[in-house]
Amino acid sequence: MMLTLNLFVLLLHLLWPAPEAPLVLRPVAPGFGPALFSIVAVRDERPGQPAVALLLPVAPAASPAAAVARPVELRGGTAAALQQFAAATLPAGPTSRYPVTLRVLALQVRETPGPNPAAANGTIVLHLAFEWRNPEGRSITLTEYRGQARYGRARPDRAVVEAALGQALAGSLRYFNGWLATAAATDLRLATAVQPTFRYDTRQTEPDTLFYDPARPLAWTDFTGPPRPRGQYAAAVFPSFGYRTRPRVRQGVVELDIELQVYVVRTSSWVAQGQRTAFNLNHEQRHFDIVRLVAEQFRRRVGPDSLTVADYQSILGWQYLDSFREMNRLQDQYDHETAGGTNDTAQARWNQRIDAELREFGVQ
Template sequence: MRHVFFALFLFGLTSFSPSADPIRLRSESLPFTPKEFYIATVTDQRSEQGAIARLALVPNQAVQPVDLERGVASSFQQFINQGLKQNKKLRPIAMRVHQCRISETAKGNRVTGQFTFAVSFELLGKDDSGAETSTRLNDYRGSANYTRPIDQTAVIESTIRQALIASLRSLNEYMNRESGRNEKLAKSLKINFIDDTRITDDDTVHYNPARKLTWADFQAAPRKGSHYAAEVFTSFSYEGKSTVKDGVIILNLSAKAYMLKTSSWGRADTRTAYALNHEQRHFDITKIIVERFKRKMHPDSLTLEDYNSIAQYQFIESYRELNRMQNQYDDETNHSINQAAQERWNQKIDEELRTFGIIK
C-alpha cells in the first residue's frame, strides 16, 4: 500500500501600495524684495514631528505619511534662498514653523484635503555679553481646504508653497509698516533730559539755583531724641517716556532733585545763616548726584533691548552714591561743627556745580 503525501503550501497574498515620493517645493521668484530683513534661519518647532502629510494615494487604502523632500526646515530655507533676494546687511529674522500639516480623506476617487499652517518670525540679535537673543515680531496662520482626483497630487505642493509665500509677504508688509515706529525694530536711541526746576508754593521744593532754601522751608517739628540743629530731607527721582520716530527711540527723561518741607526741620535757637548753608549744601549734593546720573544715561551705555532696566539699575546705584556722599559730607564737617572742613566742602560743591553748568 502506497502512502501519498501532499504538501500544501499557502502563500499569503499582500497588496503593497507604491512608495510615495516626498513633496518637493517648486522654485519660484517672489514678487517682492525685502528692504528691512532677510531670513537667516528656519527652525522646525512643530509639536508633532515627522511627516507633514497623510495622503490618500491609492483607492480603498489607508492614507500614507509623506514628508517634504528635505524636511520642513531645510525645504523652506532652500525655497526662500532660491526665491527671495537675501541682503545680509539687513535685519536677521528667524522663521519658526509651529504647524504644517495636511490631512486627507478619500471617497472613491475623490480626495478631500485639509491644510493648517502656522509660523512666527523673530528678530535675532546679541546682548552685551555676546549671547544670542531673539525678539518675537509677527505671527502668521493660514488654512486651506481642497478636493482633487486621487491620481492628481499637484495641488498638495501648490497649497504648501502658497502658504509659505503668503507668510513671507505678511512679514514683508509688517516690516515695511513697523520699521520706523516699532520699538522692537529701532536702530538707535536718543535721550532728552528735562530738568524739573519749577518754583512752587507746595510741600516740594524743586532744585533751582535761583531759589535757595530758607528757614521757612523747614516746617516739621524737630525729631525727638536728635541732638542736631537741623535736618533737611532731600532726594531725587526721574520719569521717562519713550517714542519711536524714523527707527530711533527717543527717550524723554524728567529728572528732579527735591526737598520736602514737611519732612525737614530746624531748631528755633539755631537758625543761623551758617547752619542754613550746611543744609543747602545737602541739597546741592543731591543735585550733583542727579547730574552724574544724567551722564551715566548716555546712549552708548544703554541697549535698545533693555534700556529701561539699565536706567533703573543706574538710578539705584546713584541713590546709593547719594547716601555715601551725604554721609561723607556730614562725617568730615562733623555736621557743620568743623568750619574748615565745611569751607572745603563749600568750594568742592561749587566747583562741581560749575562743571555741570548749574552755577557760574
C-alpha cells in the same frame, strides 16, 4: 530556486508601489515688500516628523489603490525645503533687520477622492511659530500663525499641490511681515537697544516741595518746619532725589525718557531762632547742591552702554540705590568735616569743591 526567487522579487515589486516623487516648492510672488525679516533657520518640531503630504496617486478608476493616499515628502526634507522657499520668496532689502527661526509645529497636506475618479480634493493645514534671537542672546517666540487652505486637482497634475502649498506658506510670511510692521513700533520684545534721555523737574508749583533749579536757590522762606532750639545745627534741610521713567519703542529702540527730581520738602526744613544768616543758608544750600551732584553722577552711570533691553529697569534701580547710599555718605562727610557749618575753613574748602564739580557738570 533562483528562478523562483526572481519571480518573488518581481511580484513584490509589482505589488509594492514605488515611492512617490517629492513635492518641489517654488518661490511665489510674496505680495509685500520690503521684508522686515529673514528666515535664518527652520526647525521641524512636528511630533514624529511624518511625511508632509498624503496624496492620492494616479491610478485607474477601477483600481483599489486609487483611493489610498500615499506619503509624499518635500524635496530635500521639510526644514531645508522651507528655508530655501523662504530665501527665494522673501523680497530682499536693507530693512530685513530681524533674523528669525521658523518653527514648524504642524504642516500637512491631506487628499480625499474628488467628484470623479480622476480628481482629488486637498486640505492644507499650517501651524508655524516665528522665533527671534535678540542681540542680547534671548530667544523669543514673537507670534504664531495658523492657516488652512483647500484645493482641487486632476490627479495627474501635481503642480496644483505645489502651487497651493507655496501660496499657503507665502501667506504665513505675509502675515508675519505685517505683524512686524505694526509691532516694531510698540513691542518692547523687538527692541535692540536702549537710548536714555534725561531732564530735571524744575517746577516751582508744589507748595511743599522745592525742586532743584540753579536759578532758584534756597531761601529762608523755604524753611517752614517748626523751629528747633539751637543745638548742634543752626538749621536743617533733608534733600533727596528720585526719578521717573517713560519708555517708548520706536524703530527697534527703547527711547527712555528719565525725569530726575532733586528736591527738599519745605515742612521738613527748619531754622533755629536767630540763625537766619547768609553763612548758615549757604551751608544748607550746599547740602542741596551735593544731591544734585549725586544725581549727575547717576545720570552718567546709566548711559546707553550700561542698559540692556531685558533689564534696564533693574539696572536703573540698582544704580539708584548705589547713588542713594553715596548721597548719604557724602552728606555725613560734609557735615562732619564742616562741623555742621561752624568750621569756616572747611566750609570754604567744600564750597570750592562743590562749585568746581557743578561747573564740570554744566550746572552753573
